[in-house]
Amino acid sequence: MASTVIGAGIIIEGEITTDEDVVVVGVVRGKVSAKEAVTIQQGATVEADVTGGSLTVAGTLTGNITSTDRVDLQAGARVVGNVKAARVTIADGAQFKGNVDMDL
Amino acid sequence: MAASVTVIGRTTRVRGRLSGDGDIQVEGQVIGEIVTTGNVTIDAHGIVGANVRGRRLIVRGAVQGDLLGDEAVVLENGARVVGDVRAPRVAIAHGALMRGEVQTGDDAPAAPLVRAQSATRAAVAPAARATPAPATKAIAPPPVKVAPATSTNVTARPALSTAGGSSASPRRPPPPVVPVLKKTKGQILKKKER
Numbered sequence: 190m191a192s193t194v195i196g197a198g199i200i201i202e203g204e205i206t207t208d209e210d211v212v213v214v215g216v217v218r219g220k221v222s223a224k225e226a227v228t229i230q231q232g233a234t235v236e237a238d239v240t241g242g243s244l245t246v247a248g249t250l251t252g253n254i255t256s257t258d259r260v261d262l263q264a265g266a267r268v269v270g271n272v273k274a275a276r277v278t279i280a281d282g283a284q285f286k287g288n289v290d291m292d293l
Numbered sequence: 294m295a296a297s298v299t300v301i302g303r304t305t306r307v308r309g310r311l312s313g314d315g316d317i318q319v320e321g322q323v324i325g326e327i328v329t330t331g332n333v334t335i336d337a338h339g340i341v342g343a344n345v346r347g348r349r350l351i352v353r354g355a356v357q358g359d360l361l362g363d364e365a366v367v368l369e370n371g372a373r374v375v376g377d378v379r380a381p382r383v384a385i386a387h388g389a390l391m392r393g394e395v396q397t398g399d400d401a402p403a404a405p406l407v408r409a410q411s412a413t414r415a416a417v418a419p420a421a422r423a424t425p426a427p428a429t430k431a432i433a434p435p436p437v438k439v440a441p442a443t444s445t446n447v448t449a450r451p452a453l454s455t456a457g458g459s460s461a462s463p464r465r466p467p468p469p470v471v472p473v474l475k476k477t478k479g480q481i482l483k484k485k486e487r
Contacts, residue, residue: 192302192305192320193300193301193321194299194300195299196298196300196313198313198314198315199299199312199313199314199317200310201307201309202312203307203308203325204309205305207304207306208304208305209303210302215313
């Protein structure tokens with residue numbers, strides 16, 4: 190479904206802006222701004238601030254997350270950064286260091 | 294399977310450098326260099342604003358920058374390319390538009406590869422364009438006042454030298470903007486005639 194895929198073995202150094210879903214399997218350094226779902230798959234490395242709709246992380250993410258919907262850190266995820274979203278879940282087995290802001 | 298293919302979707306805009314070893318399909322906009330050992334496809338809606346290097350490049354969209362194919366470059370119907378094209382095999386289909394130098398043959402892509410890899414990590418197109426500047430600068434210092442020597446370096450790639458002149462080397466005058474000169478000449482002549 191995803192319209193934009195950063196495949197394994199690909200490194201993007203820069204800024205990604207999109208209105209559609211993004212799936213990262215490779216490496217992104219810079220910034221990611223999406224309006225729809227962002228998925229950071231296992232094995233992916235993202236060193237960037239990420240803005241998006243619902244955000245699912247199973248890989249490594251260093252940077253702040255801002256979501257208009259929800260953030261799910263799955264088992265195996267490794268996240269360093271602050272998370273700001275309406276809903277946040279952190280699965281057992283996810284590594285996380287940072288602040289959570291669920292604006293109550 | 295699908296994971297090894299990178300897709301830049303239609304509404305996606307990447308400002309920066311894409312590199313790696315997978316296939317890349319551009320349906321959106323990429324303002325920055327693309328360097329991969331895989332194939333690159335630039336769709337009808339795709340726009341790339343910098344150099345592209347890959348094994349096999351298939352272009353149906355717009356590219357402003359050089360295309361370097363390790364195997365082949367195919368400009369299909371609808372392609373719009375402003376820049377040089379180099380590959381062992383180059384195909385330009387009916388309906389493809391391009392402006393630039395074409396070089397076929399096996400030895401073609403070797404030199405630009407070094408340039409692309411030694412490139413400073415350029416996040417933006419203009420900077421990426423300026424990548425050959427360090428090379429010419431490195432050559433330039435010994436013959437300080439020999440203008441022709443440096444100009445021979447530049448002659449092959451007018452677009453690149455434009456960026457190089459603006460970014461770094463103060464010694465070299467900016468390249469002549471020929472179309473503008475022609476226009477003004479023509480206008481002046483017309484005025485004189487009238």
